[in-house]
Amino acid sequence: MSAPTASRLDTVKVATGVLGPTLAGGVIKRRPKVMRLLEKVQADTSAVQIMQDLRAKYDVPLLRLAVPGRSFALVLSADEVGHVLAESPEPFSPANLEKRRALDKFQPHGVLISEGGARARRREFNEKALETPQPLHHLTPLVIERVRQEVAALPTSGVLDWDQYATVWWRIVRRIVLGDSARDDETTTDLLGRLRLSANWSYLSPRHAGLQERVLGRLRGHLKRAEEGSLAEVIARTPKTEDDDPASQVGHWLFAFDAAGMVAFRALALLATHPHARQLAIEEAPSTPDLPYLRASILDTVRLWPTTPAILRDTTKEVEGLPEGTGILVYTPFFHRDDQNLPYAHSFAPEIWLDGRAQQNPALVPFSAGPGECPARNLVLMVTSILLAALMESRDYLLTSGQRLGPAHKQPSTLDNFGLTFSVRPKR
Ligand code: HEM
Numbered sequence: 001m002s003a004p005t006a007s008r009l010d011t012v013k014v015a016t017g018v019l020g021p022t023l024a025g026g027v028i029k030r031r032p033k034v035m036r037l038l039e040k041v042q043a044d045t046s047a048v049q050i051m052q053d054l055r056a057k058y059d060v061p062l063l064r065l066a067v068p069g070r071s072f073a074l075v076l077s078a079d080e081v082g083h084v085l086a087e088s089p090e091p092f093s094p095a096n097l098e099k100r101r102a103l104d105k106f107q108p109h110g111v112l113i114s115e116g117g118a119r120a121r122r123r124e125f126n127e128k129a130l131e132t133p134q135p136l137h138h139l140t141p142l143v144i145e146r147v148r149q150e151v152a153a154l155p156t157s158g159v160l161d162w163d164q165y166a167t168v169w170w171r172i173v174r175r176i177v178l179g180d181s182a183r184d185d186e187t188t189t190d191l192l193g194r195l196r197l198s199a200n201w202s203y204l205s206p207r208h209a210g211l212q213e214r215v216l217g218r219l220r221g222h223l224k225r226a227e228e229g230s231l232a233e234v235i236a237r238t239p240k241t242e243d244d245d246p247a248s249q250v251g252h253w254l255f256a257f258d259a260a261g262m263v264a265f266r267a268l269a270l271l272a273t274h275p276h277a278r279q280l281a282i283e284e285a286p287s288t289p290d291l292p293y294l295r296a297s298i299l300d301t302v303r304l305w306p307t308t309p310a311i312l313r314d315t316t317k318e319v320e321g322l323p324e325g326t327g328i329l330v331y332t333p334f335f336h337r338d339d340q341n342l343p344y345a346h347s348f349a350p351e352i353w354l355d356g357r358a359q360q361n362p363a364l365v366p367f368s369a370g371p372g373e374c375p376a377r378n379l380v381l382m383v384t385s386i387l388l389a390a391l392m393e394s395r396d397y398l399l400t401s402g403q404r405l406g407p408a409h410k411q412p413s414t415l416d417n418f419g420l421t422f423s424v425r426p427k428r
Pocket residue numbers: 094111112113123126130252253254256257259260261263302307308310311312365366367368371372373374375376377379380
């Protein structure tokens with residue numbers, strides 16, 4: 001049966017109330033000023049409401065939008081999310097048109113925008129280097145050492161804001177990915193940031209070929225050193241063809257580590273405001289690098305505020321009555337905050353990732369799912385949980401920026417990570 005098409009009015013509602021705010025916030029690189037505004041108006045509340053209204057009205061798994069010149073459909077049921085993601089890359093290809101045009105600006109050979117044999121090879125390369133199935137990457141002991149060194153540079157009392165935190169975060173990331181001697185190479189991450197800003201505009205902005213060559217050239221320089229104890233060294237040992245362009249893969253990794261940094265800062269805010277969760281996190285911290293409760297806290301932070309709110313696919317053939325080349329949107333906040341079905345929709349609930357409830361729901365996909373699932377899921381959970389453990393080891397945090405995050409409150413639908421500030425003092 002062919003998917004029905006939304007009315008023009010409903011299509012306009014989706015364009016202005018769901019896609020508009022998502023695009024305005026910056027899909028590839030967040031825009032801090034817009035994020036502040038989106039938090040103020042709690043933009044995701046009305047976006048989720050629009051999606052719930054569409055589900056109630058049309059009651060179908062897939063709903064086409066009345067977009068002129070582009071076949072496009074929204075996923076409206078949890079089971080359909082599972083189905084679409086499980087059947088990637090065929091017939092639901094992650095290399096969606098809008099994504100290709102955006103990501104091509106800084107990762108022309110990235111796996112996420114590759115197709116066919118190239119995609120399969122690049123996926124394998126990513127999985128090998130990132131040790132996808134392993135909860136703890138073999139670099140874990142070195143990650144612990146570097147995180148501790150960098151966190152030690154933060155003051156033990158005073159104010160912690162985004163700028164201070166981000167400086168430390170990026171030092172850690174560059175050391176892990178490119179090697180210790182890249183620690184202070186802010187130029188590379190800044191230039192990459194410029195390219196990513198232009199990528200926010202997808203095909204509406206020029207390609208910036210010169211800047212792209214500069215960024216990829218700098219990354220190639222770092223990778224050539226293959227510094228011991230870094231992912232660059234792992235890359236040097238991982239089988240690949242020249243065409244797989246490791247600098248492109250690393251362009252994606254650095255872009256995605258930006259999201260991981262935001263998530264860890266938001267998780268710190270949740271732990272600072274949830275005494276019970278904080279206690280559980282602190283209790284496990286010194287004993288093991290596994291840190292299951294902290295990992296669950298990170299997962300639930302991404303559930304509450306997904307860093308990939310729009311998971312996009314393009315159909316590679318006619319499927320479910322949709323023509324080949326139809327764009328498919330899984331708008332994750334709709335499923336993650338579905339208060340009509342999830343009792344914990346607006347609560348911080350790390351326990352759902354530990355007792356199996358989250359895994360039973362095919363639409364809770366903070367790291368996507370299926371063959372296109374984030375190959376760095378475990379690496380991210382390892383690095384961010386170790387960072388949180390180090391931040392909380394000898395310091396207490398009080399959230400001073402005014403967001404109401406405690407257990408008595410509904411968690412805000414939009415949370416501007418750039419605006420979070422903490423008062424820090426040595427642990428009592
Ligand atoms: C909190 C941090 C992160 C989150 C929430 C996250 C989430 C995701 C999601 C949802 C996707 C699927 C995107 C899509 O299908 O359109 C994805 C793909 C991917 N992620 Fe992550 N990611 C994170 C960090 C990272 C990091 C740090 C790396 C690398 C070191 C990474 C590497 C990748 C790659 C290579 C893909 C493409 C996979 C493919 O197409 O097969 N991610 N990630």
